[in-house]
Structures are given as structure tokens and as C-alpha cells.
Amino acid sequence: MKLAKSKMSLLFATFFICLFMSLAASAQMEKAAEINGVVISKEQFNKELNIHLDRVARQGRQVADDQLAALKKDILEGLIEREVLYQASQKAGIKIDEQKIDEQLAAIKKRFPSEDEYKTALGKMKLTENEVKLQILRGLAIRALIEQQISSKIVVTEAETKAYYDGNPQMFKQPAQVKASHILIKVDAGADDATKAEARKKIETVQQKVKAGGDFAELAKEYSEGPSNTRGGDLGFFRRGQMVKPFEDAAFTMKADEVSDIVETRFGYHIIKVYEVKPAQTLAYGDVKDKLNQRMKQEKVEKDAGQYIGQLKKDAKIEKYL
Incomplete structure (x- = not known):
């Protein structure tokens, strides 16, 4: 501490x-x-x-x-x-x-x-x-x-900032990121089969509405039981290691505008929609030089x-x- x-x-x-x-x-x-x-x-x-x-x-x-x-x-x-x-x-x-x-x-x-x-x-x-x-x-x-x-x-001169940038490439590497939303029907991992079946039925009902062309954000507001429901399920951008593994494994195998099948985690059942994928990259010097100078x-x-x-x-x- x-x-x-x-x-x-x-x-x-x-x-x-x-x-x-x-x-x-x-x-x-x-x-x-x-x-x-x-x-x-x-x-x-x-x-x-x-x-x-x-x-x-x-x-x-x-x-x-x-x-x-x-x-x-x-x-x-x-x-x-x-x-x-x-x-x-x-x-x-x-x-x-x-x-x-x-x-x-x-x-x-x-x-x-x-x-x-x-x-x-x-x-x-x-x-x-x-x-x-x-x-x-x-x-x-x-x-x-x-x-x-x-x-x-x-x-701090331009030469100093450029030398620092060139000498510390690891500091300017940005890992792959995904921007996604989700709909969650909660069920405890230790719940009995009947309770899990009921939650599964709920998420399947929502899944049918998504497949029928329903607006994902509106469906999230209506049905999702997660804290992001008021934002239409929006989770923003996240990197690997920020979400539970089954969730991130699904999200990072998807392309932009794809919707996942039902994903089970310890929190319950999810449907995930990916909006944007940012591949891993090294930030360009021109994009960071001002902040680096500061x-x-x-x-x-x-x-x-x-x-x-x-x-x-x-x-x-x-x-x-x-």
C-alpha cells in the first residue's frame, strides 16, 4: 500500500x-x-x-x-x-x-x-x-x-520527444480493442436447472427479436438486466482481460456489425453485438507528440x-x- x-x-x-x-x-x-x-x-x-x-x-x-x-x-x-x-x-x-x-x-x-x-x-x-x-x-x-x-x-525540444518515442516503442503500442454492446439475462452460476432453463428461455426470446431485425439498443434497454441497459447495452471499447473470458473470446472473434449466438458466463446469458474492431497498433509519433511533450x-x-x-x-x- x-x-x-x-x-x-x-x-x-x-x-x-x-x-x-x-x-x-x-x-x-x-x-x-x-x-x-x-x-x-x-x-x-x-x-x-x-x-x-x-x-x-x-x-x-x-x-x-x-x-x-x-x-x-x-x-x-x-x-x-x-x-x-x-x-x-x-x-x-x-x-x-x-x-x-x-x-x-x-x-x-x-x-x-x-x-x-x-x-x-x-x-x-x-x-x-x-x-x-x-x-x-x-x-x-x-x-x-x-x-x-x-x-x-x-x-522540451522536438528532438527530445522524438528520441523518447523511438527509444520506448512499447509505451506506444495499443492492443486490439472491440466496441460492443450486450443484452444480459442474469442467472447465478450455481442456480438449479429449472432457474437456468427459465433464463435461457428469456434470452432465446430476445435473440429471436434481434434476428427479426429488432433494434439492438432498444431491445437492450427493454430486456437487459445488466447495468449498461440504460445505455442500450453499450460497453464502449475494451481490451482483452477486461471482460470475463467466455465473453471476450466471443467478442474478439467477431467482425463489426456481427451479433453473437448466446454466450454463457458466470453472470448469466448474453447476446453480444460488435460495432467496431480496432486492431493492435503502434500509435504514430504525430498523434502522441504533444501529450508526450507535456x-x-x-x-x-x-x-x-x-x-x-x-x-x-x-x-x-x-x-x-x-
Whole structure:
């Protein structure tokens, strides 16, 4: 289980992690760390820790005792790094427009079904909207700093992207894919013969309607018992290994616009219609070069940002109390 985030992912964590961060504590409060005279309180550290622990718990997992110490260390380092970055942004004279803060706040509010639920969430986190806006401001300032000091100075040349493409052909291979829909009549694999016979009779009835020229999507909406029925049975494109074997074996032997015979899987009985077949291929350089350029630039940004943060920390007066 990968519980500890990388340095960069901690710096650019989602809003909901940042949201729980409290304001910089006064020197009189119990300290977790102090950076150039600015205190990170133990309360702030504990809030950040609890966010991570709660998130893991919601995924049905727990943090093992031997992983907790490493997690605490990473959280403290993340708080320190965000603080040195914010201080650097202020030294660089970075200012954030109030309009940008308001836009981010509006985007956050849209994540909630209503204004009341948004306010309730703030109340549970013991935050005011002004505190939320302050955290948005700090996050935008850090992003602007990274853009100013690092991202804007990085260039990935055409020669670099082409060399990467040519040197890593396996990364650009796309396996065969099929676009298909299906109609499913459910029956448990362990059902008795009578129950299976009843389900089989249902799918045979549907099969006759398909053979008679019935619209497959409409029949799927009417008869299919699978979750894709509301989409007319549409499963989109899939590769081998994404469906149960009897289903994929049938689908990958069919041509476009063909309809299968009845296929039995552990879920029940299926009729499959294939709409499109994409053979295995290697993506052309022209089709991937822009995305590849963005990816390579981001990798350089992360590498250089790590070095930049390391220098900021080296130049700062940092005291840790945990």
C-alpha cells in the first residue's frame, strides 16, 4: 500500500487536503515546526494527519503501525515545503487577484449539492470562508511561483520527444480493442436447472427479436438486466482481460456489425453485438507528440522543483519539534 505521497504530490494536493490546514499558529502554541519564525502548530499537523488517516479508512484500509511513522514524517515535510514555497512567493512579489480566488471558491462550492451543504461542511471542519479563501490564495501563490521560477524556463525540444518515442516503442503500442454492446439475462452460476432453463428461455426470446431485425439498443434497454441497459447495452471499447473470458473470446472473434449466438458466463446469458474492431497498433509519433511533450516537461518540472525546494529548505531556518 502506498500511503506516503511524493514531495510534489504533497505540494499539489487536492483542495480538500489544503482545506483542512489551519492558519499559521502563534509562537505561543504547541509547535510541530518553525520556518523562518513562522510556526506550524501541532494542531495543524494533527489535522493534516487525520485527513490522510480518514481518507485511508474510507477506502476500507488501515495504516499499519510500521507505516505510521513514515506517514507522519512525510506530512511534516509537506507542511514545511509548502511554507517555504509560500514565503518564497511573497519574497518574489507574487500577488493573486481576488477574482482568481473567487473563481476557485466558486468551483469548490459547485462540488456540493447546495450552499447549505457547503456551509455544513465548513462547520464540521471548523473553518470560515475567509480561511478557505486564504488557503486558496496560498495555493495559487505557490503555483505562480513554480511557474515563474521553474515551468517557464523549461523547454522540451522536438528532438527530445522524438528520441523518447523511438527509444520506448512499447509505451506506444495499443492492443486490439472491440466496441460492443450486450443484452444480459442474469442467472447465478450455481442456480438449479429449472432457474437456468427459465433464463435461457428469456434470452432465446430476445435473440429471436434481434434476428427479426429488432433494434439492438432498444431491445437492450427493454430486456437487459445488466447495468449498461440504460445505455442500450453499450460497453464502449475494451481490451482483452477486461471482460470475463467466455465473453471476450466471443467478442474478439467477431467482425463489426456481427451479433453473437448466446454466450454463457458466470453472470448469466448474453447476446453480444460488435460495432467496431480496432486492431493492435503502434500509435504514430504525430498523434502522441504533444501529450508526450507535456509529460516530459512535467517530469522536468517535478525534478527541478524538488531541487528548488531543497535549496529553499537549505537556506531557511527550520526547526522541527516532532
